[in-house]
Amino acid sequence: MNATSKVVAVAVPAPLYQTYDYQLAPQDPGKNDQQERLIGRRVAVEFGHRGLIGIIVEVREEAHHDQSALKTAQLFKDEEPVFSKDMLATLLWASTYYCHPLGECFHAALPSMARKKATLPTLRVRKWHRTPKPFEGRANATHQKQILDLVASHRDGIWEDALRLIKASPGQLKLLEQKGYLEFSEHVHFSATQRRAAPDKALPLNPEQQKVYESLHALNGFSPALLEGITGSGKTEVYIRLVEEYIKQGRQALILIPEINLSPQTFARFQSKLSEAVVLVHSALGDKEKYQAWQMARLGHAKVVIGTRSAIFTPFKALGLIIVDEEHDNSYKQNDGFKYSARDLAVKRAQQQQCPVILGTATPSLETLYKVEQGHYSYQRLNTRAGNASLPDVALIDIRSRPLTDGLSPPLLKAIGDTLEAGNQVIVFQNRRGYAPTLMCESCGTLVQCPNCDARLTVHSHPPHLHCHHCDLKTDIPKQCSSCHGVHFAALGAGTERIESSLAQRFSEYDIVRLDRDTIKNPTTLNHALNKIHEGSPAMIVGTQMLSKGHDFHNVTLVAVLDADGLFFSADFRAIEKGAQQLIQLAGRTGRGDKQGQVLIQTRLPEHPLFQYIGAHDYHACALEQLQERMQCQLPPHLKMISIRADARDVQSTLDALSRLNAALANSVSALREAQVIGPIEASMTRKQGIFRSYLTILHNNPSARRDVLLALPAALHQAKSRGVRFAIDVDPIEYM
Ligand code: ADP
Ligand code: ZN
Secondary structure, eight states: OOTTOOEEEEEOSSSOSSOEEEEEOOOOTTSSOSHHHHTTOEEEEEETTEEEEEEEEEEOOSOOTTGGGSOEEEEOOOSSOSSOHHHHHHHHHHHHHTTOOHHHHHHHHSOHHHHHOSSOOOSEEEEEEEOSOOOOSOTTOHHHHHHHHHHHTOTTOEEHHHHHTTTOOHHHHHHHHHTTSEEEEEEEOOOGGGOOOOOOOOOOOOHHHHHHHHHHHTOOSSEEEEEEEOTTSOHHHHHHHHHHHHHHTTOEEEEEOSOGGGHHHHHHHHHHHOOSOEEEEOTTSOHHHHHHHHHHHHTTOOSEEEESGGGGGOOOSSEEEEEEETTTOGGGBOOSSSOOBHHHHHHHHHHHHTOEEEEEESSOOHHHHHHHHTTSSEEEEEOSOSTTOOOOEEEEEEOTTSOOBTTBOHHHHHHHHHHHHTTOEEEEEOSOOSSBSEEEETTTOOBOBOSSSSSBOEEEETTEEEEOTTTOOEEOOOSSOTTTOOOOEEEESOOHHHHHHHHHHHTTTSEEEEESTTTOOSHHHHHHHHHHHHHOOSEEEEESGGGGSSOOOSSEEEEEESOSHHHHOSSOTTHHHHHHHHHHHHHTTSSOSSSOOEEEEEESOTTOTHHHHHHTTOHHHHHHHHHHHHHHTTOTTTSEEEEEEEEESSHHHHHHHHHHHHHHHHHHOGGGGTSEEEEEEEEEEEEETTEEEEEEEEEESOHHHHHHHHHHHHHHHHHHOOTTOEEEEEESOSSOO
């Protein structure tokens, strides 16, 4: 055995909580053999009987006791390690914090090309140029002559791709270069999503924006900041100005946005204002485009990366600033597999990178406000709307004793009619898609249930069918009731489809646009709908929570909320926080132009104190009160939460498995005694897609206790496991119970 071959610890993409030692196949002498260059690099390893792509996380200093017994790892010929030091540190931290296998964390962080392909394509493409040297080849070298003539005919050079068309091989070109007939220049390839645009002129910042800009600009090193700016206060303009400054200093910026649905608009705004390369990264990109974006950022060509959740894993050459826009948004949390929060990782990454991170929103999460309260994050505020816009008036419609037509009360219908007649647009918000949430047998009152889930089926009308929004089951509308054989059914309640058809009938002379997951399937359909709205002619926009996010519609003067109570009352302890955020964000969609906006909220609980905060546009006071309440109830963010779900084909197995887990943890972690352990208890929707689910929840307020629990979990899970039961760990869960 080669005495100099190194032993490396490799993380492999498998659900295993450890690394594996391999000996590294001998390298070309003098090349890539310093430790620095090895850590974070890809290797091909044999694991079990499979060939996998692993990542080197450590080079073992000590000689291995039995090196010859180790399998060999083959280094890939990548130009650089796929993970830089700061990315590696962030992912190592995340693997422990989220109790997720390291190899799978790495896997989630790489573009699929780097997960699958041995050779990573380079983005550099060659342009060939003819030198002045006259051709001295043989007279019958007609192909060579043809190539040289074609190159010569392009004064600025010709792309290598174009030369392929006349069958010029790379070998041939190289030969012609060696003989001195050709030269090449290398360029970085920009594909369609990565075009440079001529910059628009920036708006002059107003005094409030200017002050905030200066404070944020003064941030240096690791410095997390919350920018709480009311809707329409011009946060995006401030971001753009900051990013420009960082680019001038040769740094790059990462901007996270919550959803693909916001991408076209935000992207266009940044792209139109910044002359440097802006790259968009989101899940709808193809493998090749994602890889290109990744490389562009890594090589430093992309100055700004705008992306959704997973863009937090983008590598950078010189990252100088991270912005998390709409930081309160739940979509920053990945809810399956590697259950990370991109917002929290952004802060961690900024710490590794020693750079500022700005969390911006009109409605901060309680988690972030808590950090501000504790003095961990600095705080900036924008209190007025930019330009000429002012905040809308908010009024409640008490629907306790009013007849509703398809969920719409008479005063609301009148307000919609008046708004349209005045030439303006209306947003009608209902957080339920489909035609109706419930189908009931008119004879016996039975509600039609999903056969796989503890949930009712939603009625859809185009075409008529029933749909389970939890397991995606689609089925025909029954002809007979399964209990009483009655044949008459009633669709109860109103979803967006029903509201759309009702409004389309009543206000038939106006356009109507529906925005929900059934009508908006991709960025193209969204762009189409948004363009229609931006045209500005009077119209009704009916939609779900998709509507409340970040859109800047200038002609909307009325926002109608059909069922506010549904937003606040649920088993989730975050319901009030989330409901208030949603209402404030929705109110933020109106009155953004020069005209005064109005918000009408239908409720059966008009006395609820929450509406006073909403009416006063005082999210902050509402949030502080909630923060107090969470403290009294000993809930996050005061305490940290770890939830462990067990799934099985029967409920008892899930409960038993979690009891065993609880016992195993109690045995190995003394700190568990200080923590609150809730459960095991069944999930509020116990059965989903035919699988039963239960939870064990650990709440604690001591970071070292959390660490102990997380470190002990893999072994405890191993002890508690049994056939047919699957565990899933969620640290800082958002979807809880
Ligand atoms: P936010 O991100 O805080 O919701 P935006 O940045 O979208 O706010 O700004 C809201 C609107 O105000 C946009 O139409 C924007 O063009 C406009 N705006 C922002 N800053 C200014 C300014 N300084 N002068 C004039 N208009 C502005
Ligand atoms: Zn179902």
